[in-house]
Amino acid sequence: MAATELQCKGADQAFLNRISDQLLGGIAGIGIAMGMETGLFDVLITLGENPHTSQQIADTAGMKERYVREWLGCMAAADIIKFDATTETYWLPTNRSNIMELKAVALTAPTLYGGFFKVAECFRKDGPSGVPYNAYHKFDELMALTQGPFFRDQLVQKFIPSMPELHQQLINGLEVLDIGCGEGISTFAMARHFPKSKFYGVDLSQSALAKARDKEDEMGLSNVEFINADITQMPSDWTDKFDYLFMHFILHDLSYPTKALREMHRVLKPGGTLSVVESNTHSNLQENLDMQDRENILIEYIYSLLNCMPTSLYPGDGAAGFGAMWGREKAKEALEQANFRVVTVTEAYKEGVHLMCKKPMTG
Ligand SMILES: C[S@@+](CC[C@H](N)C(=O)[O-])C[C@H]1O[C@@H](n2cnc3c(N)ncnc32)[C@H](O)[C@@H]1O
Structure with missing residues (x-):
């Protein structure tokens, strides 16, 4: 017919x-x-x-x-x-x-369209494996717009105080690594609030770090440093250096998350804390479809298809391509496989789930 x-x-x-x-x-x-x-x-x-x-x-x-x-x-x-x-x-x-007020929502589609035709090619069996991050013009700016409100209004006001022991230690002075810090909005928010602690922001994107460094000069904070590095290969003298690792919407984006987690385990002190914030989703499609906030689920799937998954898969052979929708259950599994103890899994805010982990004192 x-x-x-x-x-x-x-x-x-x-x-x-x-x-x-x-x-x-x-x-x-x-x-x-x-x-x-x-x-x-x-x-x-x-x-x-x-x-x-x-x-x-x-x-x-x-x-x-x-x-x-x-x-x-x-x-x-x-x-x-x-x-x-x-x-x-x-x-x-x-x-x-x-x-x-709708600027972040409005700029999402045009930014994701940067990779649209390239992603379409990736579907073909003989097509490319993925799309490079730099295909998405101004993606760092979109991230800053989207995540800015959480970093400005909740990170030090609500998120960190939800871990009272860590909160007190940050007041007294800790060494902190903000992994995949982008333009450094989260790094600055924490550094301003905890002047006795030292904050390092690490990211692969030179353009995002250039913006972070410009702001650093403007703010004149003495407890912040930005490092351009791949988190799958961090400086060798960082072993057991940090008391707290903060990682916001990064893990699912990585091409080689196992390598990155191994490195994160190395640079965190025994007994140290790791906060991983991932999309507030489940690993099972039906559970996601059953969630009340279907709009958020749809946006996350589109982000994942148009950006997170293809950028992760870009290097080809062996790249993970988890995508933003891999969900809290798979994230927990990956963290446990990397020898972190997942202490709590809680909703940090509407779009983000917080996996709070510890590096055991031994092993
Ligand atoms: C989705 S953005 C999140 C940025 C920021 N944490 C936020 O929540 O707004 C992902 C960031 O991870 C960085 N990134 C991805 N892979 C990386 C790697 N292997 N090493 C360091 N940074 C990486 C990207 O450059 C980008 O700034």
Whole structure:
């Protein structure tokens, strides 16, 4: 039977309408993200309810009028900004100025699209094994946007105090390694709060570390240091150096997690603490589908498919490709296999599960 005949027989129009709405929403989202990336929404928010021509808006923004006008057209068509045809003017109603709160969500799809066609090629049996991290333009910035609120508002206020003994020791002074620190937002938050402790941030990405070092100069903190290194091969003189290892959304991304865990075990002092924060998911699809926050599950699967899994698989032979959805059960198993004792597994926040581990005093 031809595909078209099949379509007519069992057509579920409500399903098609729902998917169509989702796809159209995605297209509008590209325009919204453009306004956030260029700063045009910020300009409209500054201009308030007063209607302005595209030339006035472009002049205020210091941008090319032709591009600004096309974008304004997109946003008027999406019913986000208002347009007055007689004066050819545009404005964003002030009660919509909260749109910038959605910046991280808006920039997710355009950032992930950096790898879209390359990932599609990876599906083919004779296609590439994965996609390099640098295919995703500004991925570090997206991470900073997405994880920033947790690092700023919860890390030292709630997350670390949930481990009272460690909290007190950090006040007194410990050596801490922030593994895969990216732009260093978590490293700075901890360093500012615990001035007697020393914080090292390690990451493979030179561009992320360059941003971290710029901020370091701005802040003038003396208890922070950033190191450009691969965590599967950390400096040889780091054996038993650290009291606390913090690792936020990294383990599932690694191409060689077993090697990394072996290194982490080496650099942590016996009796030391390791915090691994991973996606708040399970290793079993049905358990994920049964979770209340299905939106989060969908976003995590898309992240995993478009970025986490293909970047992990990129080196080819032997690369793990766990993906963001490998779940807490598999993460626990991997940590135990690496000789960490998993003490607790708790929800750190809506999107993150915390596996709090200890390195046994012996072995
Ligand atoms: C998903 S981001 C998470 C960044 C940050 N921890 C956060 O939660 O926002 C993963 C980070 O791990 C870093 N990374 C991946 N593999 C690494 C490796 N083998 N050694 C060091 N850093 C690595 C990447 O450069 C990136 O900054």
